[in-house]
Amino acid sequence: MNHLWARLSLAFALVIALGILAVALLINRATDTAFRVYVRDTLRAALPRVTEELAEYYRTHGTWAGIGQFINQRRRQHPSAPRLVLTDANGRIIVGAGRLRPGQRLPPALRPLRVPIRVDEEVVGYAVFLPPGTVGPRLPALEQAFLTTVRNMLWTAVLVVLLGAVLLSVATARYVTAPLRQVATAARRLARREFHHRVPEKGPAEVVAVARAFNEMATALERSENAQRQLLADIAHELRTPLTVIQANLQAMLDGVYPINGREVARLYDEVRLLHRLVEDLRDLALADMGRLPLHRQTVDLRAFIHHIVDTFHLAAAAQDIRVHLHTPPHPVHITGDPDRLGQIMHNVLNNALRHTPPGGEITVRVREDRSSGWVRVEITDTGPGIPPEHLPHVFDRFWRGDPARTREAGGTGLGLAIVRSLVEAHGGQVGVTSTPGRGSTFWFTLPCCPNGHHDEQRAPH
Numbered sequence: 001m002n003h004l005w006a007r008l009s010l011a012f013a014l015v016i017a018l019g020i021l022a023v024a025l026l027i028n029r030a031t032d033t034a035f036r037v038y039v040r041d042t043l044r045a046a047l048p049r050v051t052e053e054l055a056e057y058y059r060t061h062g063t064w065a066g067i068g069q070f071i072n073q074r075r076r077q078h079p080s081a082p083r084l085v086l087t088d089a090n091g092r093i094i095v096g097a098g099r100l101r102p103g104q105r106l107p108p109a110l111r112p113l114r115v116p117i118r119v120d121e122e123v124v125g126y127a128v129f130l131p132p133g134t135v136g137p138r139l140p141a142l143e144q145a146f147l148t149t150v151r152n153m154l155w156t157a158v159l160v161v162l163l164g165a166v167l168l169s170v171a172t173a174r175y176v177t178a179p180l181r182q183v184a185t186a187a188r189r190l191a192r193r194e195f196h197h198r199v200p201e202k203g204p205a206e207v208v209a210v211a212r213a214f215n216e217m218a219t220a221l222e223r224s225e226n227a228q229r230q231l232l233a234d235i236a237h238e239l240r241t242p243l244t245v246i247q248a249n250l251q252a253m254l255d256g257v258y259p260i261n262g263r264e265v266a267r268l269y270d271e272v273r274l275l276h277r278l279v280e281d282l283r284d285l286a287l288a289d290m291g292r293l294p295l296h297r298q299t300v301d302l303r304a305f306i307h308h309i310v311d312t313f314h315l316a317a318a319a320q321d322i323r324v325h326l327h328t329p330p331h332p333v334h335i336t337g338d339p340d341r342l343g344q345i346m347h348n349v350l351n352n353a354l355r356h357t358p359p360g361g362e363i364t365v366r367v368r369e370d371r372s373s374g375w376v377r378v379e380i381t382d383t384g385p386g387i388p389p390e391h392l393p394h395v396f397d398r399f400w401r402g403d404p405a406r407t408r409e410a411g412g413t414g415l416g417l418a419i420v421r422s423l424v425e426a427h428g429g430q431v432g433v434t435s436t437p438g439r440g441s442t443f444w445f446t447l448p449c450c451p452n453g454h455h456d457e458q459r460a461p462h
C-alpha cells in the first residue's frame, strides 16, 4: 500500500464504490416503494367486486355467520389477493388477519380504508383491504418474487460495475504513475553515470513538464560531465608540456648535451615559473567555482588605482611602440575590492591587448562611472586584429585560444580571461567583449561602486 498507484487505485475505487452504492440504495428504495404503491392500487381496483360478493352473501344468509369459511376459501383461490378484514356495522372485527383478531375493534388508523357493505341501502358491515405491509412486511408471493428478482439483478449489476471500477482504477493509476517510474529508472541510470539516458516527453501536461525538467537536468549534467572531462584533459596537457621541456633539458644537461650554466638554468626557471602560474591560476579558478576565492576587500579609489597600473604599463607598451591613453572621471571612484585581484584583472586584459596590438598601435583605457545606477565600467580598447564573431562567445572559456597552434612561449596559458571573469564576478560585476575584426577589440568589466548607487546585480549595465 506504500505504492502511489495502489493508493490512487484505492481512492478511485472507494469513490466509485460509494457512488454506486448510493445510487443502488436509492434505486432499490424507489423501486420498492413504487412497486408497493402499484400493487396496492391494483388490489384496490378489485374492491368493488369483492364488496359486491360479500353483500350478496349477507343478502342470501341474512347474517355474517359462516363468512370466515367463505373468505378463507376465497383466499385459497386467490393467494395473491390482498388480506381482507371484515367488521360488522359497529366496527367490530368478524374476520381478522394477522394481529387483527375477531372481536377487536378496527384500529382508528385503518378506518379511512374501510368500504361499507350495503344491503338494501343499509350498512351491514365494512370490508377493509389491508395494503401490503400492514399485516406483515411481505407482499403477495408473486409480487414479492418480482421485487426479489429486481433486487438481485440490481445487486449483481452493482457487483459487476464495482469489479470493473476496481480494474479500471488500477489500470488508470498504473498509467498515471508510469512516467514517475520511468523518471525514477532514468534517475538511477543517471546515478550510474549513464548521462545520455532521457525519459519520453509525452502524456498529460504536468507529466511532460516533469519529464522535460528531468531531461534538461540530464543534459546539463551531461554537458558538465563532458566539460569536466575536457578540463581534466586540458589540464593534463598544459602541465605536461612545460614538464616535458624541463625534463628534456635536465636530461640533456645530465648527458652533457647542454652545458650547466646560468643561461640554461634561467630557461628552466622560466618554465618552472610558467608551471607555477598555471597551477596558481587553476587553483584560483577552482576556488572561484566553489565560491571560496579569498578576497581581502577594502575601499579602493579605482581612478587612482588604474592610473597607477597604467603608469607602470606605459614602459612595456612604449618598448613595442604602442601608445596608451587613459580617460577617467575627474573625481575619485570608490569601490570595495581586493587590490591584488583588481590588479590581476587589469594585468591580464592589458597584457592581452599589448600582445595583440601591432607596433604603432594604441591602447585606450576608459573608466566610466554611473552614480545613479551604482556601477563603474572599465573598458580596454586596442587596435589589434580583433576577434572573429564566432570566437567571441568562447574567449572567456578555460584553455580556449584563438589560435590553437599558438605555443605557450608566444602567449599565455589560455586561462587569463577565464580568471578575469571569475575575479570580476567574485566582485559582483560582469565582463564582456565587443570586437570589429581588423580594427580592434574592447574588453570591458563592471563593478559595483558609489555609496549612493542602487545595485541590482542581475542587471549590471552592458
Ligand code: ADP
Pocket (backbone or CB within 6 Å): 352, 353, 356, 382, 384, 385, 386, 387, 395, 396, 400, 401, 402, 403, 411, 412, 413, 414, 415, 416, 417, 418, 441
Ligand atoms: P591566452 O591569452 O593565454 O591565450 P586568454 O584567456 O587571455 O588566453 O585569451 C584567450 C584568447 O582570446 C586568446 O588566445 C586570443 O585568441 C583571444 N584574445 C584575448 N585578448 C585579445 C585581444 N585583445 N585581441 C584579440 N584577441 C584576443
